[in-house]
Amino acid sequence: MSSDARSLAASVRSGERSAVDVLEEHLSRIDEREGDVHAFNLVTAESARAEAADVDARVAAGEDPGPLAGVPVALKDNLCTDGVPTTCSSRILEGWCPPYDATVVTRLAAAGAVAVGKTNLDEFAMGSSTENSAFGPTRNPHDLTRVPGGSSGGSAAAVAAGFSAISLGSDTGGSIRQPAALCGVVGVKPTYGLVSRLGLVAFGSSLDQIGPFTTTVADAALVCEVIGGHDPGDSTSLPQAFPSVSDHLDDGVDGLRVGIITEMMGEGISPDVAARVRAAADALAAAGATVEEVSIPALTFGLSAYYLVAPAEASSNLARYDGVRYGNRVDAPTAGEMMEATRTAGFGDEVKRRIMLGTYALSAGYYDAFYGKALKVRTLIRNDFDAAYERFDALISPTSPTTAFAFGDKTADPLQMYLNDVCTIPTNLAGHPAMSLPFGVGDDGLPVGVQVLAPALGEVAMFRVASVLESSLASSGPVAS
Amino acid sequence: MTVAGVDEERWEVVIGLEVHAELSTRTKLFSAATNEFGGEPNTHIDALTLGLPGSLPVLNEHAVELAIRVGLALNCEVRRSVFARKNYFYPDQPKNYQISQFDLPINAEGWLELPSGQIAGIERAHLEEDTGKSTHVGGGGRIHDAQYSLVDLNRAGVPLLEIVGKPDLRSPDEARAYVSELRAVLVAVGASDGKMEEGSMRVDCNVSVRPRGAEEFGTRCEIKNINSLRSLGRAIEYEAARQVDLITAGDRVVQETRHWNEEDGRTHTLRSKEGADDYRYFPDPDLVVLDPDPEWIERVRAALPPLPAARRAVLVDRLGATREQAALLVERELDALCLATVEAGAEPVRTLTHAEHNLSDDRARDLDPAAFASLVSMELDGELTATQAKTVLAELVEHGGDPVAIAADKGFEAMDSSELDSLVDGLIADHPDEWQRFCEGDGKITGFFVGKVMKATQGKADGKVVTGLLNARKG
Amino acid sequence: MDQSTPADDDAVITTADVAKVASLARLRLEPDELDRFTHQLADILGHAADIEALDLDDVEPMARPVPLENVLRADVPGPTFDRDAVLSQAPAAEDGQFRVPPVLGEAP
């Protein structure tokens, strides 16, 4: 039985299956494997049952509960949920219940989706392995000795393990695409401004975008269309609907021009991963696309710029966690000491590292050399991308330099961990869309993700490429490991 | 232009003011929580006011409009501007950063004309959000001895316009004139209620001193906690004298922020500015560039009410008012009345004099210009004496009505001039000694004769006319 | 207070720098943490040396990726929170307000 979101919603809307039945099937999978995987910080089984029953009641009453009727969804635990704890996997927010839903949460509910829980992440979305969670790591469902990627590791693992048909993550430097690649699912980071950030706990505000994890490209298109579109509550929200990508999934790639990014195919990229990207290029060419290599030189500065911009914004965004109005407090004789004690005890090392890095990049005497320079590098990167997009409709690359790595492999050396994001970071800096979809496995038998990139608002071309890759993989059968 | 305790021959005081004005909007600068003074603590709060995770700012259009009004009223250039985050930790600042404008403010490079005619430069007038309020409990409310503090966020996020003046002021009087003129402008354009006592207008004052004739500015100190115009003058006097004393004693002034203490009449060190603050300003990524459409700016400009300086100029140009009269009459909102009265046919000088001296009552603004004009004419035609006119005017302010009827009612009728002539002749005959002294030039004796005439006529005579008659008989 | 020891010979950041930013960010570091973080931050900043070398004088900075301007909201009041519900989430409250230990010094 097919368990993708479109099929589930169709069967629920037609009355063929009940939403409660669909939910129970997913909850039982959670019962079976969540102890091993630890995808969730919180499973909200009771409220999910009530939501599912409501969907069934509406179907029975002849109403249409929406395009995601009865589809179980898992929410990254940095998305605010009204009355439901939202922790960002941080001690400092443990026990805090937001008094409102994030816009994306409201829109999913309005489309009939059923929220099954809040998923684990690297604390405040800072990390690439979900090892930085204050509540313990998430494990990769394909190999429990490996990381699921991060920071949205819990959301990726939830879909990969069949705990939910879809999930939401947030992507600041690759936090949707990289775990999607490592867990063998589809993950999308839309154009900056297409999905409202209202109710997403901020990390790097000018980089953060919310997006879906799904098992199919079509599901990803549907979820984007549901959660996307203008929100007057977010000043950076574009005043338009999400492009109607679903209508173009079958358009093929005949006549599309696709570039393979040279800078992302060489040093630092595992040969088996690079081989899968070349296989993807071949598949696209076979389907009628023109495929060529393209060099985008400024991308090599992406990592440096990102690790100044994101921490700088984070250092300011995370200043509000001070023990005064909400969250945890460590008492001390004066207000200043209380704030310091609270933050020192409440944040993990990676968060502290980035706060200090960002504070330094913004501080008097260093702003121009670091933060100011990084903003100019963003312009360079966007300009170089734009130049490439004059010749190409979409680009492809590996999503992650390697397949899923083992726990503890990279935790000792932050810079090695950061290098994981080298292929995903540039699109966040430019504000462009990109997605990862599974395209076979590497030498270790673990999933490899291919990244498809497009210019701002170029989602239609991006999804057309992804859709062709997905069907070419299906028709070629399982890839040998 | 004196500064008590400072040798004005040798020292010059340099003053620059930073005024924070709360804008009269219904909601906060970046969220829809209500902007209301007072009220139960923590009742005007929403997600952004609380700095909740996931909350985002959206700019209040009306706050921008008010900022533009003030900018235009202060002759500023309204510019493309960017909101930045000013990062510092403080318990009543919910996000631990303030959204403000830094290198690109909405209004820049303007000026304010004071009633004296002095032009005071305006560096910038930018939008920013207010903080909440902390109350220090225990230790007699004094911050240093408090046992704990309570935080109320009602004020957090209220829109402020920070108006930064250039260091163009040279005395406490000029500083006070600047603040009251600025307040008049803010009130005139409807941007703020300008209430210093409620904190909706707050003044920080930068003071330095330099030897008279020196080109370079001295090291300045910023004085906070000034709650009235009176404190402003006192704080400047104290601070200028303190700095002169330091320099005279061979010490140096340390750049710092100081706190004005109303009780002991002194300024006290709050903290040294040297290297302590590092606000790490950067453009707020949650907000986009603000670049008001030129058409919007022109619409705002066209709708601006006449401003105090222009209103003063009209009184001077059209009615021949003195600067002092113009300042006073505009401050008392009597300029429109004076113009309408003259328009109705009254003689300007007499109209202005009455308005200046005899119309301090707030209700005078509602006086009927035609009635006022007719009163002025009656007086100048000799139908009423100055004293009588004043009485009738008071009655007009109190109850309104027709000045002719009021004068008749009070039995005020013009003295027949032949009646007055014979009265004066009789007095001279009855008082030869006093007349002798008057003829010898003893000015003090004039009052003796005028008094007698007034008594005899029950005040209906005009004192000036009597003096004229006496002088004419002196020969 | 001269605790400035370079992490490497040509360190981009010293322990004194890290101690200063920690204090600006309201974080307290134990001596061993100070050392470790200094080395790690020096590594990361060392990697960023590639952009330090770029001549970008003529390049406009890109603070945000959307081309939007003048996003404004009408001045119309919206819902506010129930005070008791808000204060029930606070670590300490009294008299309808957030209670904090004594504040030393005034806001800048």
Ligand SMILES: [Mg+2]
């Ligand atoms: Mg200031």
Ligand SMILES: [Zn+2]
């Ligand atoms: Zn200010």
